Amino acid sequence: MGGDAPKSPFAPKSFPALPAIDGIRIAAAAAGVKYKGRNDVFLAELAPGTQVAGVLTKSKTCSSAVDWCRTVLDKGKARGIIVNSGNSNAFTGKIGEKGTKHMVQAAADALGCKPKQVLVASTGVIGVPLPGDRISAVMPTLIEALGPDNWNDSANAIMTTDTFPKLATATAEIDGKQVKIAGIAKGSGMIAPDMATMLSFVFTDANVPSAILQKILKDGADRSFNSITVDGDTSTSDTLILAATGKAGNKPPSSPSDKRLKGFVAALDAVLTDLATQVVKDGEGASKFITIDVTGAANKKSARRIGLAVANSPLVKTAIAGEDANWGRVVMAVGKSGEPADRDKLSIAMGGVTIANKGEGVLDYDEAPVAEHLKGTEVHIEIDLGLGKGAARVWTCDLTHGYIAINADYRS
Amino acid sequence: MGGDAPKSPFAPKSFPALPAIDGIRIAAAAAGVKYKGRNDVFLAELAPGTQVAGVLTKSKTCSSAVDWCRTVLDKGKARGIIVNSGNSNAFTGKIGEKGTKHMVQAAADALGCKPKQVLVASTGVIGVPLPGDRISAVMPTLIEALGPDNWNDSANAIMTTDTFPKLATATAEIDGKQVKIAGIAKGSGMIAPDMATMLSFVFTDANVPSAILQKILKDGADRSFNSITVDGDTSTSDTLILAATGKAGNKPPSSPSDKRLKGFVAALDAVLTDLATQVVKDGEGASKFITIDVTGAANKKSARRIGLAVANSPLVKTAIAGEDANWGRVVMAVGKSGEPADRDKLSIAMGGVTIANKGEGVLDYDEAPVAEHLKGTEVHIEIDLGLGKGAARVWTCDLTHGYIAINADYRS
Known part of the structure; x- marks a missing residue:
């Protein structure tokens, strides 16, 4: 379905150059989950010790990938993120849970970590069993391709009905140390469960404990992704993840309201708002x-x-x-x-x-x-x-x- | 605007013949509030002693006509209903309140009752002062035309973007006495505040005290008008009125759950559901x-x-x-x-x-x-x-x- 609709009049003429984030390597590959001739899987490798936070759909009929993320986020740390487009694996019952586990296991094996250290998201057609073997089959390709700069490929790989990839970046200082933020997103309807879930993955080298990260991300999401709407419909798979590697080496803040975090919170807000408004600008049929x-x-x-x-x-x-x-x-x-x-x-x-x-x-x-x-x-x-x-x-x-x-x- | 859109594919080929309701006389007239060459004012004369109940919009920005109806309904009795289409008199501030009072006073003078005995509704363009003098100018015409059978004219007079008039009728027995119900409605969007508010006026000769009438009407509205939607938008003027003249002469019921009311409640439900589903079938752009x-x-x-x-x-x-x-x-x-x-x-x-x-x-x-x-x-x-x-x-x-x-x- 993606690509059938005319390109949004708001599609940017050029895209921001996202910086490498120390501790993050990313890659995209073509697994043929549904689409032909384009990348449809995204893998992120997170350095050991990376703290994670997330905001997930409140839908009562959420996908098994969302359920899985909840348990990983409870621990506050992760080593990888695996995402596919073309199949949301939502409302697929027990088979769906198996598909999620298969996908997570394949990524964990490839990254050399435990499945419970891998976050996962799927977006695309609903109610159709996920062809997990196609995703595990491209793991070697993904591991081979992992690098710090594959932002454009990654942003493209997670698209469904989107007519342009969504990227944003900002920098800030925490306690005199420069920290970088880089994020990608996809979404075109607020949701169309068979194709247009909202997903966003944001990475930073800041050193921020997961509990504080979670509070900052929730507040930032309220001011950005939770303040946009295309059609008022809510996806069964909406997922926003923030991963902080800590490689910038700043002293960790003591609380979400720690004054030293002020610049970081503002920079994160800028990235989240930039991505969120890009989703609206790619809204299905949007002319204004x-x-x-x-x-x-x-x-x-x-x-x-x-x-x-x-x-x-x-x-x-x-x-x-x-x-x-x-x-x-x-x-x-x-x-x-x-x-x-x-x-x-x-x-x-x-x-x-x-x-x-x-x-x-x-x-x-x-x-x-x-x-x-x-x-x-x-x-x-x-x-x-x-x-x-x-x-x-x-x-x-x-x-x-x-x-x-x-x-x-x-x-x- | 009314009449520009193509007729709904669900427009009925013929309309039900509504019976005379003892104690009710109705009329329509052309006041030229906005539309030219069609009736746009509806007047109902209710016999002395008529009990009334109503369900009004929950909008926090409701029109002054809705405010007025609330105070009349609190007393439980009324002698008249005056309605215009073409101008909703909503969001017109103090001028709007004057317009409502002018309209109610004109109807009260014509019917020989007090303004606080007259219910009122306006539907049409928002934010434009109501030309109340045009409405008072047609009062003599309306009084002259009052009769028991003008249902079609009346249903047509209250239309805005509707593509067909909405009428429904049913009969029931209370305590061995036959009672009749006749109702009209308008509405095409769940709302379009400049044209398509939902209004409905239902009349019966049953003898039912207003407190009981109110409970029955509220429950019936939940199963009918509150169970339909076209676009999820809510009018500032939605008004449903039930007037019971008592002329059927049945012994009044003792409570809303009085078993003798069972047939009447079912018949009222049938009329309300018939009218409500007609509104959906005339929904803007509806093909299914x-x-x-x-x-x-x-x-x-x-x-x-x-x-x-x-x-x-x-x-x-x-x-x-x-x-x-x-x-x-x-x-x-x-x-x-x-x-x-x-x-x-x-x-x-x-x-x-x-x-x-x-x-x-x-x-x-x-x-x-x-x-x-x-x-x-x-x-x-x-x-x-x-x-x-x-x-x-x-x-x-x-x-x-x-x-x-x-x-x-x-x-x-």
């Missing part, structure tokens, strides 16, 4: 990238929920696709969020122009700049609740004929 | 009518939430539009509902054929009858959670290019 800023909400959580209610509203998304400044649909979406809101305190701006203020439409607002703004590919909606200090930013894309074409006209 | 039966859930509430999560999933709705038996998307939607579910106990059937069973796809299921079923216009999805005894039925429609065309390609 929409940033929604919510302020004045009862609290931060409420602000994010209101932002996501607006971002998920089919009527708001189709209005933006139609370049229609239909603030009435924004009001409706705020109202249905179930969060505290007062109709007579609510204000809405598009492209910086206030078009509804304190419960009433601004009848004589200047329409020309708003119309011009909506004709562009990046749309900004600001919602002020006028209630408290809660603020959040979320991102989404518009809902177009392209989404219907990808998800209804094509058959799986 | 989808019935989702959830069984084996932890409880009834959980079953309904799971059903609605599936019904609201853009990926499920586009799969059905594409006639694709993509049960993986159903699994995904069950998983994201947040309700208790066990991947390994879940079973899914389409068109009566089990295609996923106890956590695994049925690899050799008979595809031909399922493909044939999906080619039809009425699709049946059954989901068994295998956990408890909770069951619910919900209805939705597919998500097609037609929905995008109505909501993005057309401008308001």
Whole structure:
């Protein structure tokens, strides 16, 4: 299915050059899980002592790979990550569990570690048994190819309906030591369980204990991957992993709020947000990238929920696709969020122009700049609740004929 | 906007003949609120002593008409209902409140009752002040036209993006006395705040005190209007009113669970379900009518939430539009509902054929009858959670290019 849809208008002209991360070697290979003539397996070797953290789907029907990751993450350390595209191995029952174990065992054997030290993710068609032997068959090729610089190959190998690979990098200082962060991601629908799960793998040479890493990653995910939506659907396989080798040699921080971590947290946020917004920009059928800023909400959580209610509203998304400044649909979406809101305190701006203020439409607002703004590919909606200090930013894309074409006209 | 979209393939060839309800007189008139050359105001005169109940939108940004209805319903009695289409009078601030009061006062003066005895609803464009004088100007015409049989005119007058009027009727016995029920509804998106709110007005000659009426109506709404969805968006103006004149002369029931009410509750359910499914069948862009039966859930509430999560999933709705038996998307939607579910106990059937069973796809299921079923216009999805005894039925429609065309390609 991947490759059938036209390339996103937001596909970058060039890709960032990701740095080598001391302690990380990566590789991609073509196992023919489903796709022909392209890489579909990604292997990462993590140096001994690498601390890991993860944020996994909350779906009650998650895949066996997600179940496996949970037990590895509980230990806080790992030696490898193995990922395939083309088959999500989700809803495959006992056979699926066997497939996951087979894949993990093959990677562990190749890397010379224990299966419980290997994180795993699968993305692609649902309900079809994973051809695990094809993945184990390419292990020698992967081990041979392991190197510090194979970022592009790796980002391409994990793609499904994505129309471009997603890479991001940043640096920071912890206690005077420079640390590097490099990450890749895939995702195109927020989810399409037979093809478009969101996966992201982020690597750093920072020395951060896993418990602290976990807290930082969870908070960062809330501000990035948990603040985006394409269609409001949630994958059975969503997986975000952060691996920290410690090779930068910084003194480990004492807590998640340790001041020396401030720069690292900001750099990690930058990488996660960069990757997350790339996923939205590759959203199925997206023609507009929409940033929604919510302020004045009862609290931060409420602000994010209101932002996501607006971002998920089919009527708001189709209005933006139609370049229609239909603030009435924004009001409706705020109202249905179930969060505290007062109709007579609510204000809405598009492209910086206030078009509804304190419960009433601004009848004589200047329409020309708003119309011009909506004709562009990046749309900004600001919602002020006028209630408290809660603020959040979320991102989404518009809902177009392209989404219907990808998800209804094509058959799986 | 109404009339621009092609007529729903589910538009009925003929309409039921609704009976006169003793104590109810109705009329429609053309006030030119927004539409030209069609009726856009509906007036109902309720005999003295008529008991009323209502279910109103839970939106936090509801219209002033909804606020007004709340205070009338608190008293349990009313003498009139005044409704306009073409302007929802929502998000119009203090001017909006004035518009509502003007409309209610005009109807009260015409009917010879107090404003607090008049229920009101407005549907149409949002954020534009209501031209209340146009509505008061047609009051003499409405009073003149009041009669027991104007059901078709009335159902047409409240339409916005609807492509057909919605009418339903049933009879029952209470304590040996025959009682009649007649209802009309409008709605085409679950909501499009500038045009497609859901409104329904149901009338009966049964003698039922308002407190009991309220409980029966709330329960009935949960099984009907609260069990349908087109796009998951919620109107700022959704209004369901039940008016009972008492003219049938039955002895009033003593409680909502009074056994003598059993037939009446079933007949009311039939009318509400008939009207609610007509709204789905007129859903924007609908080409398939989808019935989702959830069984084996932890409880009834959980079953309904799971059903609605599936019904609201853009990926499920586009799969059905594409006639694709993509049960993986159903699994995904069950998983994201947040309700208790066990991947390994879940079973899914389409068109009566089990295609996923106890956590695994049925690899050799008979595809031909399922493909044939999906080619039809009425699709049946059954989901068994295998956990408890909770069951619910919900209805939705597919998500097609037609929905995008109505909501993005057309401008308001």
